[in-house]
Amino acid sequence: MSDAPPVTGDMPVAEFRREAHRVVDWVADFLARLDGLPVTSAVQPGDVRAALPRTAPEGGEPIDAVLADLDRVIVPGMTHWSHPGFHAYFCSSSSGPGILGELLAAALNPNCMTWHACPAGTELEQLTLDWLRDLLGLPDPFSGVIYDGASASSFHALAAAREAAGLEIRERGMAGRADLTPLRVYASAEAHSSIEKAVVALGLGRAGYRTIPVDGAQRLRPDALVRAIAEDRGAGVTPMAVVATVGTTGTTAIDPVADIAEICRRERVWLHVDAAYGGSAAVVPERRDGLAGWDQADSIVVNPHKWLFVPLDLSVLFTRRPEVLRRAFALVPEYLRDGYEGRVENYMDYGLPLGRRFRALKLWLVLRYFGRAGLAARVREHLRLAAELAAWVDADPHFERVAPVPLSTVCFRLRPAGVTDAVALDDVNRRLLDAVNGTREVFLTHTRLDGRFVLRLVIGGIRTEQRHVERAWALLRQEATRLSPGAKGDGDGRAGS
Amino acid sequence: MSDAPPVTGDMPVAEFRREAHRVVDWVADFLARLDGLPVTSAVQPGDVRAALPRTAPEGGEPIDAVLADLDRVIVPGMTHWSHPGFHAYFCSSSSGPGILGELLAAALNPNCMTWHACPAGTELEQLTLDWLRDLLGLPDPFSGVIYDGASASSFHALAAAREAAGLEIRERGMAGRADLTPLRVYASAEAHSSIEKAVVALGLGRAGYRTIPVDGAQRLRPDALVRAIAEDRGAGVTPMAVVATVGTTGTTAIDPVADIAEICRRERVWLHVDAAYGGSAAVVPERRDGLAGWDQADSIVVNPHKWLFVPLDLSVLFTRRPEVLRRAFALVPEYLRDGYEGRVENYMDYGLPLGRRFRALKLWLVLRYFGRAGLAARVREHLRLAAELAAWVDADPHFERVAPVPLSTVCFRLRPAGVTDAVALDDVNRRLLDAVNGTREVFLTHTRLDGRFVLRLVIGGIRTEQRHVERAWALLRQEATRLSPGAKGDGDGRAGS
Numbered sequence: 001m002s003d004a005p006p007v008t009g010d011m012p013v014a015e016f017r018r019e020a021h022r023v024v025d026w027v028a029d030f031l032a033r034l035d036g037l038p039v040t041s042a043v044q045p046g047d048v049r050a051a052l053p054r055t056a057p058e059g060g061e062p063i064d065a066v067l068a069d070l071d072r073v074i075v076p077g078m079t080h081w082s083h084p085g086f087h088a089y090f091c092s093s094s095s096g097p098g099i100l101g102e103l104l105a106a107a108l109n110p111n112c113m114t115w116h117a118c119p120a121g122t123e124l125e126q127l128t129l130d131w132l133r134d135l136l137g138l139p140d141p142f143s144g145v146i147y148d149g150a151s152a153s154s155f156h157a158l159a160a161a162r163e164a165a166g167l168e169i170r171e172r173g174m175a176g177r178a179d180l181t182p183l184r185v186y187a188s189a190e191a192h193s194s195i196e197k198a199v200v201a202l203g204l205g206r207a208g209y210r211t212i213p214v215d216g217a218q219r220l221r222p223d224a225l226v227r228a229i230a231e232d233r234g235a236g237v238t239p240m241a242v243v244a245t246v247g248t249t250g251t252t253a254i255d256p257v258a259d260i261a262e263i264c265r266r267e268r269v270w271l272h273v274d275a276a277y278g279g280s281a282a283v284v285p286e287r288r289d290g291l292a293g294w295d296q297a298d299s300i301v302v303n304p305h306k307w308l309f310v311p312l313d314l315s316v317l318f319t320r321r322p323e324v325l326r327r328a329f330a331l332v333p334e335y336l337r338d339g340y341e342g343r344v345e346n347y348m349d350y351g352l353p354l355g356r357r358f359r360a361l362k363l364w365l366v367l368r369y370f371g372r373a374g375l376a377a378r379v380r381e382h383l384r385l386a387a388e389l390a391a392w393v394d395a396d397p398h399f400e401r402v403a404p405v406p407l408s409t410v411c412f413r414l415r416p417a418g419v420t421d422a423v424a425l426d427d428v429n430r431r432l433l434d435a436v437n438g439t440r441e442v443f444l445t446h447t448r449l450d451g452r453f454v455l456r457l458v459i460g461g462i463r464t465e466q467r468h469v470e471r472a473w474a475l476l477r478q479e480a481t482r483l484s485p486g487a488k489g490d491g492d493g494r495a496g497s
Numbered sequence: 498m499s500d501a502p503p504v505t506g507d508m509p510v511a512e513f514r515r516e517a518h519r520v521v522d523w524v525a526d527f528l529a530r531l532d533g534l535p536v537t538s539a540v541q542p543g544d545v546r547a548a549l550p551r552t553a554p555e556g557g558e559p560i561d562a563v564l565a566d567l568d569r570v571i572v573p574g575m576t577h578w579s580h581p582g583f584h585a586y587f588c589s590s591s592s593g594p595g596i597l598g599e600l601l602a603a604a605l606n607p608n609c610m611t612w613h614a615c616p617a618g619t620e621l622e623q624l625t626l627d628w629l630r631d632l633l634g635l636p637d638p639f640s641g642v643i644y645d646g647a648s649a650s651s652f653h654a655l656a657a658a659r660e661a662a663g664l665e666i667r668e669r670g671m672a673g674r675a676d677l678t679p680l681r682v683y684a685s686a687e688a689h690s691s692i693e694k695a696v697v698a699l700g701l702g703r704a705g706y707r708t709i710p711v712d713g714a715q716r717l718r719p720d721a722l723v724r725a726i727a728e729d730r731g732a733g734v735t736p737m738a739v740v741a742t743v744g745t746t747g748t749t750a751i752d753p754v755a756d757i758a759e760i761c762r763r764e765r766v767w768l769h770v771d772a773a774y775g776g777s778a779a780v781v782p783e784r785r786d787g788l789a790g791w792d793q794a795d796s797i798v799v800n801p802h803k804w805l806f807v808p809l810d811l812s813v814l815f816t817r818r819p820e821v822l823r824r825a826f827a828l829v830p831e832y833l834r835d836g837y838e839g840r841v842e843n844y845m846d847y848g849l850p851l852g853r854r855f856r857a858l859k860l861w862l863v864l865r866y867f868g869r870a871g872l873a874a875r876v877r878e879h880l881r882l883a884a885e886l887a888a889w890v891d892a893d894p895h896f897e898r899v900a901p902v903p904l905s906t907v908c909f910r911l912r913p914a915g916v917t918d919a920v921a922l923d924d925v926n927r928r929l930l931d932a933v934n935g936t937r938e939v940f941l942t943h944t945r946l947d948g949r950f951v952l953r954l955v956i957g958g959i960r961t962e963q964r965h966v967e968r969a970w971a972l973l974r975q976e977a978t979r980l981s982p983g984a985k986g987d988g989d990g991r992a993g994s
Contacts, residue, residue: 011593077617096508120574149852173702203700205670355646
């Protein structure tokens with residue numbers, strides 16, 4: 001039993017020290033055995049709840065009891081996002097320095113809403129975001145602000161675009177404008193659902209969102225964008241923003257941002273770039289060409305919690321027009337006036353959130369511990385592994401790659417000899433996904449491409465090495481062979497050893 | 498020097514274990530010396546940045562170097578929100594179990610966006626929010642969802658209210674409705690700025706927000722609300738939501754929620770209760786009467802990161818109408834379809850955020866470590882200390898209390914004998930605030946009440962004991978005496994020993 005907690009005050013420091021050392025050992029042991037754990041859980045809906053008490057304990061319980069339940073219920077009930085076999089969605093892997101950063105942030109626990117409310121919190125956010133901007137090769141005029149996730153970052157970017165439209169929406173509302181022409185936001189048919197959610201939340205409605213067709217490589221077609229804007233203007237619709245994606249969620253396509261930026265300049269429309277996943281590739285200098293034009297955006301979202309090894313959550317919105325973002329959101333009540341207004345940055349002025357935890361700290365630790373070169377090396381290795389996997393897929397007659405691999409995600413499907421029916425092909429691929437995930441050694445997810453069910457394998461976890469990708473490919477080939485015997489023995493022995 | 502990080506992979510586990518133990522000792526030492534640190538910083542704008550390198554290091558740096566900079570730059574540059582002398586804004590103090598919860602969450606690092614993406618993450622969120630609901634005495638029909646802060650919780654509540662209005666705004670937008678009658682949200686003149694921010698973000702504009710006058714105790718006047726709604730309806734405005742506050746930020750006034758709920762029922766208007774701070778008082782069963790009627794709301798926000806000793810950030814929105822919230826936000830793209838839809842809760846469907854970190858874990862640790870009785874005892878003690886301070890203020894002829902103390906915040910001002918001019922009174926109180934904060938032993942903030950500058954002293958930090966409140970009061974009296982010698986020697990020796 002741990003000490004009984006006193007009636008007032010925090011856990012005594014001596015107890016905290018002892019318990020924290022114990023928790024650290026638990027965490028280190030967890031990280032050491034992570035590779036050997038199943039990446040996904042075998043629980044069924046309701047199992048986790050059923051294994052835990054239905055009400056909070058009346059008296060206090062020791063930390064020991066919690067650690068026991070972590071081992072008994074939580075860890076076996078989890079999908080392990082930091083596992084080297086995690087290749088689903090987009091990766092979001094924790095790292096040692098990131099974990100230590102969160103520990104420190106929780107202990108220091110300031111609210112970084114205004115400079116005065118925590119000077120070091122505000123200034124470290126400014127500093128680390130300038131570091132990150134430089135690391136990504138973005139120019140000086142961009143300044144950053146941290147939100148929890150990309151959904152929030154894009155929401156705030158589009159709110160700024162709405163403000164930039166100069167229609168007095170902040171004062172009069174969407175429906176109170178003198179000029180009630182509908183506003184519209186454009187993004188490719190492959191853009192992330194958070195964009196449409198933001199458009200709906202901001203009061204434009206789903207009708208205020210228009211998707212633009214993509215080319216054969218799932219990239220927004222600039223000609224179609226030009227036509228859509230012209231058509232809408234002709235119908236009395238005002239284009240409010242275009243969202244270009246650098247790394248779509250389906251196939252990680254990179255929209256032709258330079259062309260789109262040119263259109264936006266001409267049309268005087270806000271350009272927001274969703275580089276939540278793909279932006280991290282810019283830490284590899286020789287890969288920046290792939291993102292050409294993104295630096296011409298009005299705003300860009302990049303998520304260090306996706307592919308820069310910072311634990312959830314930390315998303316960054318960079319913008320060249322912070323004053324517009326500020327105009328959209330600043331609203332300072334008396335109890336927050338502190339005499340520093342105008343002399344300092346008060347991050348609360350740049351968005352909805354007032355309570356702002358010290359997220360910059362973990363980014364600072366990650367940037368310092370790995371350094372610029374260390375981060376570049378890791379992302380570069382992921383890009384290399386993805387190219388290698390793509391080559392294996394290409395070399396295997398039973399698989400087909402269904403999209404280019406501009407980043408670290410490979411999209412492919414099984415094409416067993418003789419199976420040509422679309423429904424049958426979808427079915428065998430769905431069964432392949434289930435079979436491979438059923439091993440619980442790896443976790444992949446799927447998407448649909450031109451109606452076809454396709455598998456995605458994302459490489460972005462900090463613990464993922466060549467051998468993990470080889471193992472994933474071996475499992476895919478092994479399960480493919482079971483599902484369609486014709487896929488056996490194709491003689492490609494490069495992977496799966 | 499620490500080990501040089503390898504070119505790929507995470508910090509090696511052995512190094513993590515060693516560094517994490519070192520960081521834990523740093524944190525424990527920090528917590529042990531917190532009481533003796535200045536609560537605020539002496540830095541001037543720019544000092545923190547100037548003390549740190551302008552770009553990220555090229556090669557990696559050891560964690561040691563970061564700890565050295567924490568001691569040299571960050572800690573001295575901070576406002577210490579967990580300090581026992583922190584009485585500003587609303588408190589937000591970290592606790593031992595909360596810190597351990599964050600450490601574990603950062604190590605496990607799942608994204609709790611769907612059940613399948615982390616079953617234990619989703620189910621522990623459901624479980625802990627049910628525990629919390631019971632702890633607060635709220636009835637079963639309420640179910641909860643975690644957001645980062647109260648601003649987000651209230652934003653989502655009002656988005657649900659907009660959806661509940663049945664105007665097809667999700668599809669057609671605010672300005673695309675067949676019926677363009679303006680929508681309006683009502684809250685007291687003392688409501689939090691986040692409410693107006695949410696109204697603006699949702700596209701109602703500041704014109705869509707109407708403040709209702711308060712009574713002498715800063716509580717929303719139901720008669721004035723009834724009149725405003727009638728007047729607006731007469732002018733073709735549709736009331737969309739009323740926000741009642743349980744613990745306003747200025748003086749912690751509690752609106753007459755039962756009366757307001759009755760009006761909302763009659764008028765068929767969504768009632769949202771902002772109990773971000775005050776709701777925590779409901780963990781003290783004998784104090785629930787003070788919140789009477791809040792359980793009749795459509796939605797309620799309570800922030801465990803304010804007064805339930807959970808580190809930033811963790812805000813909970815409870816609602817009786819989760820299906821409306823879901824209708825406002827659910828939008829499921831193919832790459833997130835996993836076959837579990839309809840059988841499980843996917844929290845991503847209840848809001849903008851898709852990336853959702855494992856916040857429930859720290860709440861679970863805090864609820865288990867302190868237990869129901871332990872949390873009640875701590876909040877009860879804060880309520881007692883505030884009542885005691887209020888009595889000291891009342892007994893001192895040189896001070897006046899300017900608002901009731903329904904919770905744990907005391908609002909007061911100095912009234913030196915002979916000073917009656919409003920400007921002079923404001924001035925002496927501003928100087929008193931500066932002088933007391935200038936000691937850096939305590940940190941208080943101010944508000945304005947009927948135009949008067951008044952001081953607020955909030956008691957809500959987990960480390961704040963009787964002696965800290967006594968010391969704060971002694972400092973106030975001491976500085977008051979310096980500023981207006983007449984305030985000296987009033988013979989009340991109960992505090993300030």
